[in-house]
Amino acid sequence: MPWGDLPRGGHEAADGLILIDKPQGVTSHDVVGAMRRLGATRKVGHTGTLDPMATGLLTVAFGRATKLVQYLTGADKRYLARIVIGVGTDSDDADGTAIAPTAAQSARVGQITAADIDGAMAELTGSIQQVPATVSAKKIGGKRAHDLVRDGHDVELAAQSVIIHSFDRTSDVVAHTHQMEGLSFPVLAFDVSVAVSSGTYIRALARDLGEKLGVGAHLTMLRRTQVGKWDIADAHTVEALCELIVGEQSLPIVGIDAVCALTFSRISVTAQEAERLGRGLFIERRDPERIAGANKWPACAFLGEQAVAIVSPRSKQLKPDLQIRI
Secondary structure, X not given: OOOOOOOOOOOOOOOEEEEEEEOOOOOHHXXXXXXXXXXXXXXXXXXXXXXXXXXXXXXEEEHHHHHHHHHHOOOOEEEEEEEEEOOEEOOOEOOOOEEOOOHHHHHHHOOOOHHHHHHHHHHOOEEXXXXXXXXXXXXXXXXXXXXXXXXXXOOOOOOEEEEEEEEEEOXXXXXXXXXEOOEEEEEEEXXXXXXXXXXXXXXXXXXXXXXXXXXOEEEEEEEEEEEOOEEHHHOEOHHHHHHHHHOOOOOOOEEHHHHHHHHOEXXXXXXHHHHHHHOOOOEEOOOOOOEEOOOOOOEEEEEOOEEEEEEEEEOOEEEEEEEOOO
8 A cells, every 4th residue: 555554443343434635656445445444344436536646635435435426526627726727638637648739720729818818718618518538447348448448449438417517716817838749838727726516527628728729738736625515624544544443533524414414405304204214115105295495306315313314206206316314
């Protein structure tokens, strides 16, 4: 593991989520492996891959909370990033091989203003069609795109609908040069803040921004700061968690009831209804009077403060899609 020989937790971690601040150069799978050891359990999963180059928030589920991963992966996300325009790469980020720009593209870089950049970013805000980066974890015929590219296959990914909630420049545009094969190419660099729907590739967004400006582009930094209602300010490093385990303390896990309360609309049920849901049976739908918050589906049925099941409407009844407690 990247962190060396990690201590093993003295007892199995509680059901719930832990927020990890992933460092650069580490895979999301590496983090899961570390949590399995620190949490003394194999039942661990993350809710959304971060590229090795990226840092920031990775939400990791333990125990029964792994059942919720299918819902948590669909959460909106927020990132900080640095974009360089003028030179693209085959992976759309700094880990890839640079693609030499044409003379016309290099000349174009000197004509691009901050206003041009802001205007192109505005055009990429809202509902858009995005082709994922070819060097990505997107699956084609059961195989990940980056594996197919590595094996020499030509990869063509279909465009998918994504939502760019906001795409804002947060720094001045700085001109410098990119060195490649003994040559210098003019580039422009700047920082951005971006909020997106699940399934959006920030690398692809940088690439598309360059295309709108008539030049290549790629990411040189990416940091995820929010996943749904979870924030990087509440995340922990693996090193800090190791210290807790060495000190025989428990991992700072957000319990499964709190996770459900923060993730889903809440429906209060009786003990009898909770028992039926636990057996996989439908219950009568009596909304909206017992639904707290937005009327969104799926929702979570609660008996008091205890999450019982994830439910969705079926005519005049509620169907248990996922039993949290049986």
